Amino acid sequence: GAGVSQSPSNKVTEKGKDVELRCDPISGHTALYWYRQRLGQGLEFLIYFQGNSAPDKSGLPSDRFSAERTGESVSTLTIQRTQQEDSAVYLCASSLRGQRVETQYFGPGTRLLVL
């Protein structure tokens, strides 16, 4: 079946502009995560959605970052007034909650470059 998809695959923007990144999770997966991967580093958790519950936003680095999810489908991550330090790969993952320890399945990521 189809995996997690993300768009765009690459985004180049100028400092100060807003960007919107999209994630389509695996159909039926109730949980959705956003992570950030800076060059040469591991992944940092950003935000988590589960069904209609309040999202866990504890990983968002600043109030310029926000995310939304409509029900159990598409999610968008928005970065306002982008800065050069926002340059990174943004990865989305989804999982099926209800298992004892669910496995997260990742999309290919969006590579963001802020000039």
Added chain:
Amino acid sequence: AQSVAQPEDQVNVAEGNPLTVKCTYSVSGNPYLFWYVQYPNRGLQFLLKYITGDNLVKGSYGFEAEFNKSQTSFHLKKPSALVSDSALYFCAVRDGASNTGKLIFGQGTTLQVKP
């Protein structure tokens, strides 16, 4: 604080030889551990996970991992390396302080398999 350490930035091995990629962890509660692989310009692919039970976990592509509670380690292994195994490998632990299932990742280890 919960954390994952991958002490080697890079591991070099000859094709056909056994390989080990090291991972140690620090976590509160039960350790739920994961290995993912990332090929260039791709997202993370799930290899295997440890929940409980047998300390030797078998995963995709012939990989396995050995859980050692006393040493707080979860090393990734393969009996005979292939050139196509060359990639970036991440160890991760589920954040035991959160009920969201978010993962804490190591910095990654680049595996280079030479013919």
